[in-house]
C-alpha cells in the first residue's frame with residue numbers, strides 16, 4: 001500500500017515490476033522518494049539522476065584522477081577555502097590538509113598511526129620492484145640511521161665530491177651532446193633523457209664511488225631501474241588486490257634491472273659487513289667514504305643490518321634520488337629557455353662564485369641560482385601531493401577530518417605554492433623572488449617580484465612543501481640542491497639554451513605527478529670562447 005502511494009509520484013507508464021532493470025531503478029527511487037517524503041521536498045530530475053548515477057560518477061572521478069590529478073587537486077583546493085578536502089584515486093582515498101596547524105597535527109601523530117613508509121610502500125610496491133624488499137609499515141622499526149647517512153654524512157662529504165663531479169658532468173654532457181642528431185645545423189637534445197643520464201651518473205659517483213660509476217652494465221641497469229620501478233609499481237597498484245601477488249610476481253620476474261643492481265651491490269655490501277665484523281674484533285680494515293658504508297654504519301648497533309638489508313635500503317634511496325632530481329633539473333632548464341633574461345646574471349654568478357661553491361658545497365652558495373631552481377620547482381613541482389601519511393590505524397584531526405586504515409593524509413603542495421596569500425603574483429615566474437633583494441637589485445637589470453623575506457632552496461616550511469614537511473622532510477635535499485647546482489652551473493658556464501618548440505606542451509601528468517615530456521628538444525649552443 002505504501003509502495004502504491006509512492007508510485008503515484010512516478011511518470012505514468014513506468015512499472016517497477018516489468019523487468020529486472022526497472023526493478024532496480026524502482027528500488028533506488030523508492031529509497032530516494034522515501035528520503036524526499038521525510039524531508040517534505042519533491043526531488044528535481046537532476047537530483048534523481050545524480051542519485052541513480054552516483055556510484056558511476058564516483059568511479060569515473062577516481063579514474064580521471066589518474067589523468068588530471070594536479071588540476072583536480074587545484075580545483076578542490078580552490079573550493080575548500082583552506083579547509084581539508086577529500087579526493088579519491090582507484091586505489092586510494094586522500095584527505096588533503098593545508099592549514100599549518102593541521103599539518104603539525106599530522107607531524108605529531110605517532111608513527112604507529114600515520115606512516116610515510118606505508119605510503120611509499122604503496123607507491124613503489126618494493127616487494128615486486130626492489131628485489132623482494134618488504135619494508136616495515138612503521139617508520140623506525142629497523143632504525144632511521146639513513147637520515148644521518150644522507151642528511152649529515154653525505155652532505156658533509158660534498159666538498160670532497162663536488163670538484164670531481166663538476167668535471168665528470170661537464171665531460172659527459174659534452175659527450176651526450178655530441179651524439180645528438182643535427183637538424184638544419186643545430187643539435188637537438190632530448191633534454192629529459194639527457195638529464196636523467198647525468199643524474200644517474202652524479203648519484204653513482206656520489207653514493208658508490210667512481211669505480212662502480214665506470215661499470216657500464218651497472219649504469220645501464222641503474223638507469224632502467226627508475227622507469228621499470230615507476231611502471232611496474234603503477235600496474236600492480238591498479239590491479240584488483242587479489243590479483244596483485246600473482247601478476248606482481250610475474251612482472252617482477254620479467255624485469256631485470258632490480259636484480260642486476262641487487263646482484264652487483266650485494267658482494268660489495270658483504271665485504272663491508274665482513275670488514276665491520278673484523279673491525280669489531282679489533283682488526284685493521286680499509287676506510288670507505290660512500291653511501292654503502294654510511295648506510296651500514298648507521299644501522300642499529302644492537303641489530304646491525306645484513307648485507308641484503310643494506311642493499312635494499314640503497315635501492316630505495318636510489319629510486320628517490322634519481323627521479324625527483326632529474327625532473328626538477330629538467331624543468332629548470334625549460335625555464336632557463338623560456339626566461340632568457342636570467343641567463344646573464346646567473347652566468348655571471350657562476351663565473352665568479354662556482355669555484356667557492358665547489359670548495360664548500362655550502363647551501364648558501366650561488367644564491368641567485370638557488371632561488372631560480374626554487375622558483376622553477378614552485379611552479380612545476382614533480383609532485384602536486386606531499387607529506388603523504390598512510391593510516392595504519394583510524395585517525396581524526398581535531399576538526400573531525402577522518403582517515404580509515406589505508407587512507408592517506410597529505411598536502412596539496414602545488415596549490416599551496418601558488419596561493420596568492422603567500423606568493424605575490426603567484427602564477428608569474430620570478431626567478432629571483434627568494435633571493436636577498438639587495439643582491440637582486442645589484443645583479444639583475446629587470447624588476448623582480450619578491451617574497452617578504454629571502455629563503456633558501458633547502459628550507460622546508462609551511463608555504464614550500466617540495467621537500468615535504470616537519471620531522472620527515474627530505475634528508476637528501478642538501479645533496480639534491482648541490483647536484484642540481486652542478487648540472488645547471490655547468491650548463492650556464494658552457495652553453496646557451498633554447499627550446500626547439502617553445503609553444504609545445506612540456507609535461508604530462510599521471511596521478512599527482514608532473515613529468516617532463518620525453519620529446520621536448522633543447523638546442524644547447526656552446527658559449528663563444530669556451
Ligand code: HEM
Pocket residue numbers: 116117139146147150317320321322324325328382386387388465466467468469470471472473474475476477479480
Ligand atoms: C629534487 C629532489 C627531491 C625531492 C623533490 C624530494 C622530495 C621528498 C619528499 C616530498 C619527501 C617526503 C617528505 C614528507 O613526506 O614529509 C622525501 C623523503 C625522502 N627523501 Fe627526498 N627528495 C628529493 C631528493 C632526494 C635525494 C637526492 C635523496 C637521497 C640522497 C632523497 C632521500 C629521501 C629519503 C630517504 C626520504 C624519506 C625520509 C624519511 O622517511 O624520513 N631525496 N623527499
